[in-house]
Amino acid sequence: MVEEILELFPIAIHDMNSEGKNIVLVAVENKQSRIYELLLHRNAFNDIIFRQVDERGNSVLHLAATLGGYKPWLISGPALQMQWEIKWYEFVKDSIDPNYTTQLNKEGKTPEDVFTETHKELAEKGSQWLTDTSESCFLVATIITTVTFASSAAVPGSVNETGVPTFEEQPAFFIFAISSLIAFCFSVISVITYLSILTTRHLEKDFAHLLPRKYLLALSSLLISIVSMLVSFCSSHFFVLRDKLKLNAYPLYAFSCLVVTLFVVFQFPLYLDFMTASFSKLSRRHSLKDRAGTL
Numbered sequence: 001m002v003e004e005i006l007e008l009f010p011i012a013i014h015d016m017n018s019e020g021k022n023i024v025l026v027a028v029e030n031k032q033s034r035i036y037e038l039l040l041h042r043n044a045f046n047d048i049i050f051r052q053v054d055e056r057g058n059s060v061l062h063l064a065a066t067l068g069g070y071k072p073w074l075i076s077g078p079a080l081q082m083q084w085e086i087k088w089y090e091f092v093k094d095s096i097d098p099n100y101t102t103q104l105n106k107e108g109k110t111p112e113d114v115f116t117e118t119h120k121e122l123a124e125k126g127s128q129w130l131t132d133t134s135e136s137c138f139l140v141a142t143i144i145t146t147v148t149f150a151s152s153a154a155v156p157g158s159v160n161e162t163g164v165p166t167f168e169e170q171p172a173f174f175i176f177a178i179s180s181l182i183a184f185c186f187s188v189i190s191v192i193t194y195l196s197i198l199t200t201r202h203l204e205k206d207f208a209h210l211l212p213r214k215y216l217l218a219l220s221s222l223l224i225s226i227v228s229m230l231v232s233f234c235s236s237h238f239f240v241l242r243d244k245l246k247l248n249a250y251p252l253y254a255f256s257c258l259v260v261t262l263f264v265v266f267q268f269p270l271y272l273d274f275m276t277a278s279f280s281k282l283s284r285r286h287s288l289k290d291r292a293g294t295l
Contacts, residue, residue: 002023002035002038003038006042013039013042013049014048014049019054019055019056020053020054020055021054021063022049022052023035023039023049024036024039024049024050024052024060025052025053025054025058025060025063027039028060028063028064028092029063029066031088033088033091036092036095040095050096050097051097051100053105056105056106056107057104057105057106057107058105058114059100059103059105059111060092060096060100061089061092061093061096061100061101061103061111062103062105062109062111062114064088064089064092064093064111065089065111065112065114065115065118066114066115066118067085067118067119067122077126077129077133077270077273078122078125078126078128078129079126079127079129079130079207079211079212079215080212080273080274080277081122081126082119082122082123082126082204082207083207083208083212083277084277085119085122086204086205086207086208087208087277089111089115090208093111115204116204119204123202123204123207126202126207127202130197130202130211130215131197131198131202133215134194134197134198134215134218135194135198137190137194137218137219137222138191138194138195138198140222141187141190141191141194141218141221141222141225142191144183144187144190144222144225144226144229145184145187145188145191145225147229148180148183148184148187148225148228148229148232149184151180151229151232151233151236172235173235175231175232175235176232176235176236179228179229179231179232179235180228180229180232180236182224182225182228183224183225183226183228183229183231183232184225186221186222186224186225186228187221187222187225187229189217189218189221190218190219190221190222190225193214193215193217193218193221194218196214197211197214197215197218209278212274212277212278213278215274216271216274216275216278219267219270219271219274220271223264223267223271226260226263227260227264230256230257230260233256234253234256
């Protein structure tokens with residue numbers, strides 16, 4: 001619709017609403033990334049419409065720095081919401097003349113001042129969310145580290161006179177040795193990363209890249225360690241049964257794998273949000289159809 005209007009009535013790009021905002025200011029205020037990118041590509045108008053301010057003296061960067069009373073993106077948790085707010089602000093900041101980044105509005109505030117003031121509560125909620133989630137996952141990762149350390153030191157079966165395990169040639173023993181080592185190493189990585197999140201300061205700028213990538217590393221390591229621990233248990237338990245009830249144990253192994261698979265599936269939306277937030281330049285605003293499907 002915007003493209004058609006600008007093609008048929010180019011002068012409409014200079015129209016303003018009752019608050020003195022043109023199409024650029026309204027698009028940025030409502031975080032309409034596609035509309036804003038469309039206007040950026042129309043270079044003939046950039047010098048005019050991108051320099052305008054509203055009746056309160058707010059420039060395009062002031063409005064990009066304002067949180068507002070709504071959440072335009074369907075994102076899990078306030079920490080990711082804070083990250084996308086920073087990404088949106090930085091995206092708009094990089095698209096305008098650097099001379100306007102320190103421009104004052106009628107209240108004497110720069111865009112940085114507006115961003116800090118309006119996002120203070122969201123930053124606190126994001127920090128608390130990261131702390132609570134990291135504490136819970138840190139406890140789980142610590143338990144897995146303890147269990148996998150004990151299991152990796154215990155050799156199934158016995159050893160001969162030279163200290164070589166009697167089941168060394170068995171494929172299940174090789175699977176046990178590798179999986180227990182992987183579970184222990186990744187659980188240690190998860191513990192250290194979660195501990196780093198809990199002990200470092202959560203500044204506004206840290207929500208852009210540092211904290212989400214730390215959490216993504218910790219969550220990935222935790223999931224890998226859980227799966228590896230399960231594989232280690234099944235392969236070790238295989239030697240306990242030996243030739244007795246071996247066929248009956250397979251359904252139990254499958255059920256255990258199903259439980260872990262369901263856990264991974266439940267965590268996948270959050271994991272996907274962190275992956276997108278960490279490696280995407282800018283989030284796309286969800287349509288009304290997307291919102292209805294999610295709700």
